[in-house]
Amino acid sequence: MIQKERVESVDDIIEKYAVSSNPVRRIIYVTIGCICMVFAGIGVILPGWPTVSWAVPAAFLFSLSNERLFRFTLTNRFFGASLFEYYATGKTLPSHVKAIITIMIGAMSTFSAYFVWTVSTRGEEGKLLQPNTWTGADEFALGAFTIMGVGVLGILYVILKVNTRSSD
Structure with a gap:
């Protein structure tokens, strides 16, 4: 899916994406958004800690609850751009970012499933491709298969549902 049109100003973005919600939801969204912003702030200082990954949910939550905080996330000097x-590009990601996300979901799901298989399914003498040798508590490897299934769903979601930006 390719982007349709580009929005050029912060005011246009706020007009398009900011919505109001009831007071209870607003408080909840602002609270969770502020927690995400604290984590994003840590990412500005601490190398290796993600910044934009925390700022995106904060911006989303602020778009549902507080126009001023939403504007702040869009104009912040660290991750606002x-x-x-x-x-501005209609909630799209560049194709190379989608590829990295897909690879990371696949790698982390595979690693996690193998770890769960080793801990709960393998047993004493179990071999990965020989299910009849598995003697652990989870002898059918349901935990590992569940992790792989969720990973596949995540990859499919990124590939099929997340819009791709034609150029960065």
Whole structure:
């Protein structure tokens, strides 16, 4: 899926994406959004800690609850440009980012499933491709298969549902 149109100003983004919600939801969304912003702030200081990954949910939550905080996330000097680009292009990602996300979901799901299989399914002498040798508590490897299934669903979601930006 390719982007349709680009929005050029913060005001246009706020007009398009900001919605109001009831007071209880607003408080909940602002609270969770502020927690995400604290984690994003840690990412500005701490190398290796993600920044935009925390700022995106914060911006989304602020778009549902507080126009001023939503505007702040879009204009922030540390990660505002990335968020602005995301919203300005209609919530799209560049194709190389989608590829990295897909590879990471696949790698982490495979690693996690193998770890769960080793801990709960393998047993003493079990071999990966010989199910009749598995003697662990989860002898049918349901945990590992569940992890792989959820990973496949995540990959399919990214490939099929997340819009792709034609150029960065």
